[in-house]
Amino acid sequence: MTDATTTRDRILAVATDLFTRRGYDAVSIRDIVAAANVNLGAVTYHFGSKQALYHAAIESITEPFARRVAALAAAPGTPLDRIEAIVRGALAHLLDNPGPPIVLLRELSNDRPLPPPLAALMRRNLGVVSAIIAEGQRDGTIRQGDPALLAVTVMSQPFFIRAARRVVSVALGVDPGAADQQTRITEHVIESVRRSIAYTPRVVS
């Protein structure tokens, strides 16, 4: 079962899974090579070090996500619609691939420098979203405010909802992984995001 790919690929796949679920420090090279059924020396040989493997794992997680967001941002539509499409797409992606939010939040919560692939992901996504927001502000469909801060508010929702799945689970008292729950959560997030950034003549006093 583990022999379908090359040693290098198997290591990367296993490492991505373990690092995501447990974090860098809680995963040893020996854990990885055991799960991948390869020799202890293979990680050093193929990646150079544990840290280099970690960065490669992050890269393999963040790249598809950033590509998807970029594609949605480039689609036609009004700024608000494109934001909604991005949030919807991001949430869908993250519900299937919990890697990015989990790793990002974990890395944001310690003092070590942000791994380069993660910093790149942030810059790409926030840049894309805040450009759309600025566009919406110019045509009057999005409320005033710092586009960068608004972008953080927008993108934080899918990230937080997914990373804090266990919070949501406690809050709802049900399993948030069920399909109908996912739909409910998605619609809730979309509605909240739209409300928090759309232009409205007046907010209820």
Next chain:
Amino acid sequence: MTDATTTRDRILAVATDLFTRRGYDAVSIRDIVAAANVNLGAVTYHFGSKQALYHAAIESITEPFARRVAALAAAPGTPLDRIEAIVRGALAHLLDNPGPPIVLLRELSNDRPLPPPLAALMRRNLGVVSAIIAEGQRDGTIRQGDPALLAVTVMSQPFFIRAARRVVSVALGVDPGAADQQTRITEHVIESVRRSIAYTPRVVS
């Protein structure tokens, strides 16, 4: 300088700081006792184990935060005003005490069971907020929707903004620790939260 308190208290203070900044696995008992200027055996003696010390550290972080939120929730005012006061108070607290969001997000991002004091914090805060939201829904000032999900949306904002300080810093291109930035960020969060939960006759199409 480190002799002002008892050995036990010094260990707890140092451990809280280190665990918060680096995470459980990245901090060794030897790190802690060195920083606290106490003997290696002191942690085992006073707390029993590294894990027990970790839980004590979490407790010391979350307790004041939960107390503050509970106090704000019990103050008089309309539901929306109390929500705003809670968000404002939570943000102020978290800007000075980054412990709770950092540790919470880190713990949410791995497979291990949530440490009991953290689970308790979540339940207390989300319970308090969703009760206020339900009250606001009954008197028509807060929009319809699952109170628990709305509570997550509300409380996620101060947590995320604080935990993702480095995201905000990248997004804004400035140091978010500066006082004027903090004010800007606070007002932004308040506005976003109010918009996302307040009842409005109609959202802009």
Next chain:
DNA sequence: GCGTCAGTCATACGTTCGTATGATATGATA
């Protein structure tokens, strides 16, 4: 004065860690 006992201390135990080393196997090229 003298046990008693909570607290502190140096040190040791067994384990696991990341990485290094050198031998062996494999497969394409000549």
Next chain:
DNA sequence: TATCATATCATACGAACGTATGACTGACGC
């Protein structure tokens, strides 16, 4: 067939880990 780079393998190394142990210290009640 001989050569040679690539890959895999079993081990070894020194360091750091959490925890255990037993000796020492000093204040207190008797």
